[in-house]
Amino acid sequence: MREINLFELKAIYRDSMRIRGYCFGEGEKTLCVVGAMRGNEVQQLYCCSLLVQCLKELEEQGKLVKGKSVLIIPCANTYSMNTGKRFWPTDNSDINRMFPGYDKGETTQRIAAGLFNTIKDYEYGIQFASFYMPGRFTPHVRIMKTGYENVEDAKKFGLPYIILRDPAPYDTTTLNYNWQIWETKAYSLYTQETGRIDKKSAVKVIDSVMRFMERNGIISHSGKSGHVSDVIPEGELLAVATAQSGIFESCVEVENQVKEGHVLARIIHPYNGSVLEEVKATGEGIVFFRHSDPMVYSGTVVFKIIPRSAFRHSKSSRVN
Amino acid sequence: MIEDIVSLGLPVDEKIVLRKNRILPECMDENTKRICIVTGTHGDELEGQLVCYEMNRILKENKGHLKGIVDIYPALNPLGIDTITRGIPGFELDMNRIFPGKKQGSMAENIALAVFEDIKGAEVCIDIHASNIFLREIPQIRISEQTAAELVPLAKLLNVDFVWVHSAATVLKSTLAHSLNTVGTKTLVAEMGVGMRITKEYGRQLCDGILSLMQHLGMWDGDVAPVREPIVSTDGRVEFVNAAMGGVFIPAIEHCMHVREGEYIGDIVNPMNGQVLVHITSPCNGLVFTLREYPVVDEGSLIARILGE
Incomplete structure (x- = not known):
């Protein structure tokens, strides 16, 4: 060396x-x-x-x-x-x-x-x-x-x-x-x-x-x-965005498998602790990215999911 | 009429709201043109604040002469202005590198999309920037080569000293100006003064220019001061002077001065031992249109830009 x-x-x-x-x-x-x-x-x-x-x-x-x-x-x-x-x-x-x-x-x-x-x-x-x-x-x-x-x-x-x-x-x-x-x-x-x-x-x-x-x-x-x-392809990842802002409490980790409607995170009111929003998966797949800050803005992508369909495409391109 | 363009929640009991002031003429029809005056994308660039204030004041006092719609956006990055930060706090990309924005992105990309959609379709847009805290600039319009044929004639009406037609770097394709020009909204980028400060004479100079442009477009029939003839130049005539070493820059010239080749511009010194590290001279005859304002320099820091004769 x-x-x-x-x-x-x-x-x-x-x-x-x-x-x-x-x-x-x-x-x-x-x-x-x-x-x-x-x-x-x-x-x-x-x-x-x-x-x-x-x-x-x-x-x-x-x-x-x-x-x-x-x-x-x-x-x-x-x-x-x-x-x-x-x-x-x-x-x-x-x-x-x-x-x-x-x-x-x-x-x-x-x-x-x-x-x-x-x-x-x-x-x-x-x-x-x-x-x-x-x-x-x-x-x-x-x-x-x-x-x-x-x-x-x-x-x-x-x-x-x-x-x-x-x-x-x-x-x-x-x-x-x-x-x-x-x-x-x-x-x-x-x-x-x-x-x-x-x-x-x-x-x-x-x-x-x-x-x-x-x-x-x-x-x-x-x-x-x-x-x-x-x-x-990055464009095939499902982006899941927040509608509300507040404290971000993730319910899943990267690499977890989720189904459509699965609660991925909760947005908590920073003063009274009420749940302002349940952030839900928009499709079935694997969590690829998750927001890591304890707080979050509204209108922000906090999860990216690899959808099942992306795996199908990936397999067919492998065969080809 | 103050209008909200976009409102998004911040984590703790606050909203970020982008607003514009729409000033309407007394008579309107479907052919009434719209001009947008935009500033505050970079939160530490404040020269446009005076322009927005003055344009509001002039139009309010002379409403009868207004023949078009004027939209004034004084703060595209309100959190940046409030925190004396160039970018959007907590977001690492430059706001002027994420246009036209996107819905499925960060808060900043959402805001960029809302701003772009709101301005799109205007007859013309003036995007006002100051320099950063390091450099002082004379009032100028910057135009990419691709849009020069259409925009240089408009830029000449804006009462600036200099129109710089620069090469079209790929990275600049995500600016507000490029994005709007791409969809047919003619957008001119004004650059002047220094970061974190207001230079009154520059602001008023540009206001005269905006009124002159509005008169040309049939949006203003009031008095207009005569406008100056700017120097129009491409990249080829601009010489850059960068610091050869780190230290403290002590200028020997004033901003906006003409210099001769070899003329003394200033020194980079070491205050620790009193040594002159670099004696800087001009590489050409020309006009110093950019001059270092912030004294501490690293190797490579920009000292001056000179428009060669």
């Missing part, structure tokens, strides 16, 4: 902001993994630290395949992480909305450019990502449909779900999107948490990365075989 400095930003009153990478093996740039790009992505940082440990042990055991190299970048935004900010501490800009970056541009454009110049030539790219709405996900792989997406390789993670997303305009400046445009096969992996550590889902995701590496001939390792992934 070699530790390298990929980028450094100097400041007059703070230590430099450094982006460090951990390199394993020599040869073709095969896999790059990026962790926290926002200051609250603690789980994403933790996942990278676990992965570094795993790869270090494999390297010591001589289980890295010759001619392949792997780079792990646990954190690309120490300044926000160390000050409790999600975005860049001075101007609140998001590094993950600045790709491919610009080395003569503004600060976060320069950070994105510094990072991207190092990682754009890898064959595979994995980002441990977090979502713009607060909530818990079933661990899954997410791929943006750019025309360059590679769904077959995504199945090698062995995670239960692969979600295909049609990019919105604001997605076009993310790392995942730009990796694909530069011909890296890019995948975003979502675990259950962001701001706090959930070891169980972190281990699940690390196991999936190990499988992916083994199935792509990067390491020799025998682990659990994982799932046969269902490929679900």
Whole structure:
């Protein structure tokens, strides 16, 4: 294992902001993994630290395949992480909305450019990502449909779900999107948490990365075989929104099976404790996402359900 | 007439309500045109507040001259204005990157959809922004290349100093202006001043421009002050000056000044040891239409934008 400095930003009153990478093996740039790009992505940082440990042990055991190299970048935004900010501490800009970056541009454009110049030539790219709405996900792989997406390789993670997303305009400046445009096969992996550590889902995701590496001939390792992934277009997920606002009391967890009409959550009056609304499932399926904040606005999507029909489509596409 | 556009519940005993003030002419028919004056998408940009106030005042005092419908939306992001926050508190995407909005999304996306639907169909919309707290801008209209042919003639009536025709970045396709222009509602983005402040002369300058545009559209027959001829430029003539190092920026010029190539713009200094870290000079002859207002800079922070001669 070699530790390298990929980028450094100097400041007059703070230590430099450094982006460090951990390199394993020599040869073709095969896999790059990026962790926290926002200051609250603690789980994403933790996942990278676990992965570094795993790869270090494999390297010591001589289980890295010759001619392949792997780079792990646990954190690309120490300044926000160390000050409790999600975005860049001075101007609140998001590094993950600045790709491919610009080395003569503004600060976060320069950070994105510094990072991207190092990682754009890898064959595979994995980002441990977090979502713009607060909530818990079933661990899954997410791929943006750019025309360059590679769904077959995504199945090698062995995670239960692969979600295909049609990019919105604001997605076009993310790392995942730009990796694909530069011909890296890019995948975003979502675990259950962001701001706090959930070891169980972190281990699940690390196991999936190990499988992916083994199935792509990067390491020799025998682990659990994982799932046969269902490929679900994001548009097929059933969105369940609140009609009322108040205290949010969830009655289900992600991965629970629900039927139409099943009570998913209650919205409680914040003063008198009465139930303002029972949020009910709009169809039969599996809870894929649930809101995680204790309070909620009205008109907000608080659950996403994978409907049964999506599994049927997924199976037929598997046969085809 | 104050009207609610959308109302959604907040968790504890409060509603977020977006409102507009609709001002009607004394006579109307089915051909009466509508103009929308919109501001406050970014809660820390307040220059549009004076424009809304002044337009309300002028129209109230001169009602007989009004020949069209004027909708004034002073606060698209009321929670942001109240908390001195650019975005919607608790929602991480920029409100001006989620238009036209969607029903099955977050509260912010619901609000964006209601705003879009309410403005859609107007003859013209003026979306007023200030700069952020870091930069000061001269009054300008920003137009994407795709809509330039239709919008530049209207922008010239708005009494601004500069019309910037910029390239059409994909990420900007989710702005209010792009979304409205896409459905045929001509929308012009005004940018001026600095964040968290009101520059009175800029606000009044733009009000004169809005009245001039309304006169052109047959929506106003009162007096209109003569409007200035703006410089119209594309990206190619704009030079950016970014901080080569972090430190404290001490300007040596005033905003809106003409500079020569090589002329001294300012220094980035280190107050700890009295060292000048970077001596900044102009890369070209031109007009400094953007100048750094907030002194502390990181490497890469924008110092100035210069419109080359």
